[in-house]
Amino acid sequence: MGERMSFEIYYLDDEVDLLEIFSDTFSSEDVKIKTFSDPSLFILEVNKNNPDLVFMDFRLPHITGDEIALKLNKEIPKAIISGDLNLALKSDIEDVFEKPYDVKKICDFINKLKKRD
Amino acid sequence: MKNVLLRGKVIFWTIGGILLGLFFPFFSSSLMDRPEMLFYVICTAPLFLGSLSFLVGFNQERFLVLKKTEDEKEKAYGWMDLVLKSAGLEVWEWDLKENIVLFNSELKHNLSRFDQKSYSFPLMVEEFIHPEDKDEMIKKVYDYIQGRATEYVSIYRMKDFQGKWRWVQSNGKVSQRDKQGHPICFLGTHFDITERKNREIEINEKNDELEHLIEAISELAIVSVTDRKGKITRVNKMFCEISGYSEKELLGQDHRIVKSGVHEKKMFKEMWEKILKGENWIGDIQNRKKNGSYYFVRTIIIPLLKQGGINSFFSIRFDMTKQVQLAKNLAEAQKLSKIGSWTLNTNTFEVDLSDQMYEIFPWNNEERKISFDDIYSMVHPEDQEHWRKAIDNAILTKKSCEIRFRSIGKEEIIWAKAIIKIMMNKEGGVTRLYGTCQDITEQVLAEEEIQKERFKTIHTSKLASLGEMSAGIAHEINNPLTIITGNLPLLEKIKKEGEETKFKDRIEKMIKASERISKIVRGLKKLVRFQVDVEHKEELISSLIEESLVICDIKALKTDVKIDYKIQDEENLIVKCNEVEIEQVLINLINNAIDAVEDREERWVKINAFRDTNTEVVIQVVNSGPRIEEKVEEKIFQPFFTTKPVGKGTGLGLSISKGILDQHGASLSLNKSFENTCFEIRFPS
Known part of the structure; x- marks a missing residue:
């Protein structure tokens, strides 16, 4: 991957309105955001394209973000954005953000990962 | 005096005779013719007639004296007869030499029936003395005559002139x-002592x-007998047994020996007043035994009269200790159970109450x-009508019944439960009402407490289900919240860029999101509302179901269970109920339905509400799961029964739901059709 590509973030939430807000809030010249509301499509796309970072909701129809994380490539950094309280996570999750989220905190997190790259 | 009079009469007769002799010649014409005879006649006639008249006068006197003696004798006999008769006396004389007994048979009314004046002693005894008394009489007679006894007194029966035995x-x-010095004459009297x-x-x-x-x-x-002063002269075995004193200890004592001291002096005073008047006295007395314990007796004291005065008192007592104990036990039982008993005469409306009633x-x-x-x-004024109606109804319908009412005490309100029973005469008319009355204040307060507890339990179970749902609820709130907070910073940017449509669209979405939140919060508020006495109001079934679904939808959404509801005649399907409680029941039933189908292929819950043919309002909560096994069915409404895995359910839901519905007069059952x-759920019409 010689050419420096833009930083790619995938976001999964079944609340469609949130997807729009998320991309409107965090998209920039070097941050590209792709959103999903269907978990299976999300898993498929993530494992295919290996984005730089994924954000997932926790409580999803028939599955949790935690469970999805196990199905994703290990090296992809994963974060949860959830309205739930006291999540007990089983998988390797980078960070958890509570809804309603603090935009600055998420920006800082994204920037941290960008630098790591 | 009489003699003077008699002598006067003789003189009177003599002088009269002389005078007649003197005048005699003047009356005789023949003598006038013969003067020679006149001299003799004048000389002799007075003498002759005087002597003759003297004799007449004297004889008259003698005749009078004789007559008098005869009268006096008769009179004397009469007197004697009277004296002897009234004294009941008869005189007898026994000639010991001839062995003949003589009686004063001259008396007209002989005591004994003697047809001759004298009898030989053996014949007399044989004839007139009662065979049973003979021997003793003879012995006494000879004892005296032969000097073995100093006096002779004997009592025996004798035949009287009518042939009756007299004492x-x-x-x-x-x-x-x-x-x-040998006795030759034995004199004595018979004294009639028959009476x-x-x-x-x-x-x-x-x-x-x-x-x-x-x-x-x-x-x-x-039994005891006392003398006039109350000293015990006689007691029976039972007296000794019950009192614990021996006969010896009791005799000579008065009844104070068993006095318990519990009775007022007044009672004994009244008792003495009564028995001294010769009247019987009846009363209940508590006495003390020798060992200090008590016994109860119903006492009857009968004054015994002798020679016109009270001689002694005869007391009969019945041991009432057991009865008193039973009565005490009954009173105690009434006291402990706080149950009193009463009787009401339905004609006079007189009441008779047991002591406990006053307690x-x-x-x-x-x-x-x-x-x-x-x-x-x-x-209590609010209960008076219902109280009076219950009594009137019992009389009218002749049926026993039970009522609860409040009575106003000094400060507090007393809850009472009365059981009313009927007593009828032969004709079937009600004569009396009787029954019990129980203080149920504590029970009612406890019930109120239980009611509160029940609400607390409901509250707890609400909290439990709230906890169960809280994660989901948080998620459901936080999502729309994020829509709002996420859009806020973007709005400025969108406005700057002049994207009018997008701006409007975002505002619209934010409003919707906040509505979502407030709806959920409203639902939550209801879920945790805690009320005890909420008046039942008419509620639309549709609103009850919709409000319940606010909560249940969250779960349904999460578990991908499809919920549908169908309400017939929506605007008129109304029940009078406690809205919060019925919503609680519906939430519980719907949540259970969701839990039941969560892991199934087919996942749906259908709610039907309608008015059935008997105008009952019916709400059915149907889920895609199979009919419930009979084994489970029996237990399904019991508290703490759950088929859910540990930690998932409290097992209180259905039992509480049933409890709530019971309170509404509604039923909860499984429809196996x-x-x-x-x-x-069936609400009565």
């Missing part, structure tokens, strides 16, 4: 003795009767005499 007392004395003897016999018989009576009663009761109701009535109206006035699981 006589015979007293006698030797009246004459010969030169050697006295009969009275004595009667008294003895009566005494015997009394004695028998006392003996008979002694077998049954505690239950602190009526200000020391004399414990209370009228029906008094009781009525003390019933469905192929799937169907819980059915």
Whole structure:
């Protein structure tokens, strides 16, 4: 991957309105955001394209973000954005953000990962 | 004086004769013719006629004297007869030499029936003395005559002139003795004592009767006899047994020996007043045994009269200790159970109450005499009508019933439960109401407490289900919240860029999101609302179901269970209920339905509400699961029964739901006519 590509973030939430807000809030010249509301499509796309970072909701129809994380490539950094309280996570999750989220905190997190790259 | 008079009469007759002799010649014409004879006649006629008249006068006197003697004798006999008769006396004389007994048979009314004046002693005895008394009489006679006894008194029966036996007392004395001092004449009297003897016999018989009576009663009761002053002269075995004192200890004592000291002096004073008047006294007395314990006796004191005065007191007592104990136990039981008993005469409306009634109701009535109206006035004003109706109904319908009412105490309100029973006469008319009355204040307060507890339990279970759902709820709130907060910073940017449509669209989405939040919060508020006495209001079934679904939708969404509802005649399907409670029931049933189908292929819950043919309002909660097994069915409404895994359910849901519906007069059951699981609620019309 010689050419420096833009930083790619995938976001999964079944609340469609949130997807729009998320991309409107965090998209920039070097941050590209792709959103999903269907978990299976999300898993498929993530494992295919290996984005730089994924954000997932926790409580999803028939599955949790935690469970999805196990199905994703290990090296992809994963974060949860959830309205739930006291999540007990089983998988390797980078960070958890509570809804309603603090935009600055998420920006800082994204920037941290960008630098790591 | 009489003699003077008699002598006067003689002189009178003599002088008269002389005068007649002197005048005689003047009346005789023949003598006038013969003067020579006149001289003789004048000389002799007075003398002759005077002598003749003297004799007449004298004889007259003699005749009078003779007559007088005869009269006096008769009179004397009459007097004597009277004296002897009234004294009941008869004189007898026994000539010991001739062995002949003489009686004063000159008397007209002989005591004994003698047809001759004298009898030989053996014949007399044989004829006139009662065979049973003979031997003793003869012995007494000879004892005296032969000097073995100093006096002779004997009582025996003799035949009287009518042939009846009469009791006589015979007293006698030797009246004459010969030169050697041997008695030759034995003189005495018979004294009629028949009446006295009969009275004595009667008294003895009566005494015997009394004695028998006392003996008979002694077998049954505690018996004592005291003298006039109250000193015990006789006690029976039972008296000794019950009191613990021996006969020896009791005799000579008065009844204070068993006095318990619990009775007022007044009672004993009244008792003495009564028995001294010769009246019987009946009363209940508590006495003390020798060992200090008590016994209760119903006492009857009978004054015994003798010779017109009270001689002694005869007391009969019945041991009432057991009965008193039973009555005490009953009173105690009434006290402990706070149950009193009462009777009401339905004609006079007179009431008779057990002591406990006065304990239950602190009526200000020391004399414990209370009228029906008094009781009525003390019933809580709000309960008076219902109270009066219950009594009137019992009389009218002749059926027993039970009522609960409040009565006003001094400060507090007393809850009472009365059982009313009927007493009828032969004709079937109600004569009396009777029954019990129980203080249920504590029970009612406890029920209220339980009610509160129940609400607390409901509250707890609400919290439990809230906890169960809280994660989801948080998620459901936080999502729309994020829509709002996420859009806020973007709005400015969108506005700057002049994207009008997008701006409007975002605002629209934010409004929707906040509505979502407030709806959920409203639902939550209801879920945790805690009320005890909420008035039942008419509620639309549709609103009850919709409000419940606000909560349940979250779960349904999460578990991908499809919920549908169908309400017939939506605008008119109304029940009077406590909205919060019924929503709680519906939430519980719907949540259970969701849980039941969560892991199934087919996942749906259907709610039907309609009015059935008997105008009952029916709500059915049907889920896609199969009919419930019979084994489970029996237990399904029991508290703490759950088929859910540990930690998932409290097992209280259905039992609480059923409890709530019971309170509404509604039922909760399984409708087995469905192929799937169907819980059915029925509100009475």
